[in-house]
Amino acid sequence: MALSLPTEDDKEDLLLSCRYGDTEDVKLFVDRFGPDPLNEVRDDSGNSVLHMACGNGHLDYLLSVVSPTLLSAQNNARSTPLHWAALNSHLPVVQRLVQFPNGPGKDLIDIKNASGRTPLGEAENVGWDEGAKWLVQVMNLDDGDKEEKQADEGVEVGPEDIEVEIQDAEGKVARMKISPQGSDPSKSS
Template sequence: MAISSTPPPSPGDTEELLLIARYGELDELKSFIEKFGTKPLTDGRDEDGNTVLHMVCGNGHLDLLDYLVPDHVPPSFATVQNLSAGSTALHWATLNKQFDVVKRLVKLCGAEVLDIKNKSGRSAITEAEMNEWAEGVTWMVGVMNVDDTGGAAQETDEVVESEDVQVEIQDAEGRVAKLNMKDGQVEEIKNGSTLSSPQTT
């Protein structure tokens, strides 16, 4: 059995891979994998530590996400945080309101990816709330069934009676986002207050 003598990708090849992912070029991605294999998909990073998944998810390329995970990239790769902000691919998808990608990432990787916080102490839900993305907040809160230990449970198909819900999400600096939900929809979002601290001007 012969050992493959395919050279690893050069820095220029890695840069090209990240551009392919950023612009959603599926045929070029397939050609890259044929030439270099799948290892560069998880090894490749830009200068800020962004991965192929950051590029794919931040730009809403659902077809590339479906092609990559889980056949070429393990679902656990979605937990990789970039160097600059500590953001995951889910944070990027949330910041850019890529709803289909957000839903698919959670389905592929599990609801626990919703718990990951970036260097600012913000989860994807907090980022969605701060970005006033009510649709994303509603969906993520709906699939993040918190159990008694504080962890997120998997998404379920069980029908739950609608009720009014108030949720508070606090970041690392103590800022609190308050969400009022009625009949499964975000009714109101309030930002910026601090728990147990008087507001100052």
């Protein structure tokens, strides 16, 4: 038996159900049309079902039925569902998105929207310290070309030291060197 295709009204109802956390209606949609349309439905601003759910702290059922590629889907402002969860301070949702098996994982934290902000930048922009701290703890800390950074910044970085550079919402860059415990902080620059 072939599944029918959702109408525009069905799609609008689905987006509202995701926005308001009406899991039963989302399940009915999937029963009627299958899970595939969940990956394609967008509003006029390009927001997916995950944008709606994550922005409002509702994620229970959707992650079990959408494609993992939807986690990194960007809307018209190039924001991902993680941007929306961070903007609205939903820590359990942020954690589930980043830790989702077979998803993009920590790479989600590095995606910039049209304003040039990552989800971490959005968390900082709204003053959500708890979320920003968690994102920093799990984010990719790419060593990059250490020798070039050292020359550019005049900073001595030992083999066990980690240098972190974070850009805030206004484009200001904060640099921090984290040394292993027991090292002498007076030797850092």
